[in-house]
Amino acid sequence: MPELPEVENIALALKKNLTGRRLTGLQVDFAGVLAQSTRVTRGALVGKVLTHVHRHGKYLILGFTGDDGTQAFLMIHLRMTGQFFILDGFIPDQHVHLAFDFDGLLVHYRDIRKFGRLELVEDGIAPAALSHVGPDMMKVRFSEWHRRIGSRRAPIKALLLNQGIASGLGNIYVDESLFLAGVHPEARPCDLSEETLREVLKRGKQVMRLAIKHGGTTFMNFTNFHGKPGNFRRKLRVYGRGGQACRDCDSVLEKIVVGGRGTVFCPGCQAL
DNA sequence: AAGATTACCTGAAGGC
DNA sequence: TGCCTTCAGGTAATCT
Numbered sequence: 001m002p003e004l005p006e007v008e009n010i011a012l013a014l015k016k017n018l019t020g021r022r023l024t025g026l027q028v029d030f031a032g033v034l035a036q037s038t039r040v041t042r043g044a045l046v047g048k049v050l051t052h053v054h055r056h057g058k059y060l061i062l063g064f065t066g067d068d069g070t071q072a073f074l075m076i077h078l079r080m081t082g083q084f085f086i087l088d089g090f091i092p093d094q095h096v097h098l099a100f101d102f103d104g105l106l107v108h109y110r111d112i113r114k115f116g117r118l119e120l121v122e123d124g125i126a127p128a129a130l131s132h133v134g135p136d137m138m139k140v141r142f143s144e145w146h147r148r149i150g151s152r153r154a155p156i157k158a159l160l161l162n163q164g165i166a167s168g169l170g171n172i173y174v175d176e177s178l179f180l181a182g183v184h185p186e187a188r189p190c191d192l193s194e195e196t197l198r199e200v201l202k203r204g205k206q207v208m209r210l211a212i213k214h215g216g217t218t219f220m221n222f223t224n225f226h227g228k229p230g231n232f233r234r235k236l237r238v239y240g241r242g243g244q245a246c247r248d249c250d251s252v253l254e255k256i257v258v259g260g261r262g263t264v265f266c267p268g269c270q271a272l
Numbered sequence: 273a274a275g276a277t278t279a280c281c282t283g284a285a286g287g288c
Numbered sequence: 289t290g291c292c293t294t295c296a297g298g299t300a301a302t303c304t
Binding site: 079080081095111112113114115152153154158259260 | 274275276277278280281282283
């Protein structure tokens with residue numbers, strides 16, 4: 001499940017390996033992952049050079065520039081199981097939907113559950129296409145985040161997952177952030193002090209920084225550009241550990257449903 | 273209006 | 289062994 005740290009690692013790898021390379025071909029095996037028609041997408045991208053790689057929240061944005069200066073952007077959301085591979089000798093299976101040919105360097109897009117989407121945006125309006133998405137969770141200032149979340153009454157976990165408020169946290173890192181901040185996932189921001197909320201955002205950024213450093217979390221099937229799993233899983237304090245002992249206080253970690261998502265927390269460390 | 277629920281997908285895991 | 293059901297989760301759309 002790629003969240004901000006996983007997407008950041010993919011963005012770094014794409015930037016390092018592909019920036020400055022020309023896209024000479026694009027093979028589409030399952031057009032459903034493209035928001036536009038195969039013909040439109042291929043026509044706008046093939047022949048252009050990959051010049052920019054950005055990440056905003058969980059979005060990956062690839063900027064292509066033609067010899068005449070025209071630009072086209074690919075806005076990518078990997079959702080649950082989207083992956084990019086540059087693996088040498090990688091053998092495509094039935095889950096590979098796209099093959100980008102960067103002048104001889106093949107990059108495959110694979111997505112087991114077909115939830116991911118790649119949307120073509122032309123004429124440099126990439127920022128407008130992100131208008132429904134809040135500020136990046138790693139960059140947002142506390143004052144702005146607090147203005148958006150401080151008086152809300154929904155469970156804090158549901159609001160942390162709401163990408164319109166701030167973008168980047170998914171189910172794994174929300175549970176980790178709330179554990180580190182000592183906040184119950186069903187607590188309501190309107191009932192919490194400003195200092196407590198400040199701690200939640202600080203811990204959220206901290207856990208994502210650490211996860212980026214460790215190559216992300218591999219739980220189901222996230223792997224990086226080269227097919228290697230992330231190393232952050234062994235650092236997880238609560239996610240996936242329901243019924244086991246808290247590493248801090250020995251309470252049994254509880255698993256409940258909050259905002260429709262499986263949620264693990266420590267009743268000792270995260271009292272309501 | 274904000275919060276809650278459902279659809280979209282496939283593979284893993286559990287029950288019998 | 290094998291079939292069936294349930295669960296996992298990010299987001300958009302739909303409902304209350």
